[in-house]
Amino acid sequence: MKFTYCPHCGRELIKKEIGDEGVIPYCENCKTPMWDMFTTSIICAVVNEENEIALLRQNYVSTTNYVCVAGVMKLGESAEETVVREVKEEIGLDVEKVEYIKSYPYGKKDMLMLGFCAYAKKKELVLSGEVDGARWFPFAEALGALRDGSIAWQLVWAVLKAQQIEPLLRKLIVRQKPLYEKVVSGDFSEVCYQEQYDGQEGTYDGNYTNRLRLAYYLFYGHQEKESLVVSLFKEELKDRENNSFQGIGSTLELLTALLGKYNQGGKYDALFERAGNANFDCACGYTRNMQIDPDINAWDIHDAIESAIDMWELDIAGELVQIWQGSVSEWDSRQIAQLISYNKDIVLEERNEGLLEKSLAIVREKGNNKEIISVWHDLIRHQVQFGKWDKAYQNLMQLRQHTKLEEIQWINLFNFILERCAEIISNYPQKAQELWDWCKPYLRQKEDNLYSNLYKKGIDAANAVGDSYALELGKKYQRWQKK
């Protein structure tokens, strides 16, 4: 609230320059500046010994979302005292410990909310007349019960971060200590460049992940040793210079930030030069002035998940994904796609079927023909991968019925669908003939120009139904390979 008249004598205020504060409304009569006024209140996450949070419902606020305990401070009361009083009044608990988290300005009500975490023993909640319902929520479910982005949501997220995410991040770093000790004792066998080759990956470094883990340990564990940083940097350069896939990567970024601290008189300029040149795929990316926040708690949840995945610490990544999942109350297609991709990364892909079904439902409501076919194909591919042949068959039939497949007949996506169809034919005899009758004319039409997997699977499918077209397609495949 901004004052126009003096609340003490009623006189109209003038504008007066006051020190560093700038121009402030001022009562010439009372000789007093009239600062903008706001109400101070507390908001608090009440946590018990089982890591549950007490949330309450007040129908005048919302009948669906829960809120945190909150209330306005009384004159003469400390904020901590307000917390104790409000928790007792609203849900009948005795607070044992109060911890300040952070403050939140609430512009709509000219209010400053001081956010706290209050600890109390778990017992049944006794509600005041102002409260229409309250219950204990496990940490993971609490965020989903609050309005997304509200102050209560932000506070619970901050508490969750301090109590659940930050310990996981510490674990992520501390876990690398044995590797560090091994290297410090002079054994570089797990972190030196170790060239490997395979058909899919091309040339790569078998020790890349270990070196990445050690770089995280050095950077966020604040273990700095110049000679070690220099050696790791050189090993990393060998990888960057020989790897079939170019790019900078977290290891080089972290090591660059570390090496920068020792570059007095430009003694490591030549190494930075080499790093810049090694990255020939992406000239834009490399800078020797790498700015990385040394506080690991500055990471957001997605940084944390992605780093844990990069370090191949999949159990920690999985726990972080679960925390993130619990924090989302309304899933949109972007978030579903994100979770599907995390589940793949943490090797829990079997969880994705329901998510793919959810994406399909969303895209069928507002997507175009090609988008719908693409998501439907992802679902069928998933079911094929996990041997759910009947479900895959049912979805393929519905896909044919409810989309305009002919519109995409000449793009790759259509060939992928033929490939899935061929896989179902080879593994699901009950419906094989029916599917083959649909699939075969398309294969015939495109038989001179398929791709390796589709030739192979098409031949298998023809054999599965005993169609001599298998031989013909085999010849086409041989001719195509010679091209």
Ligand SMILES: [Zn+2]
């Ligand atoms: Zn006055």
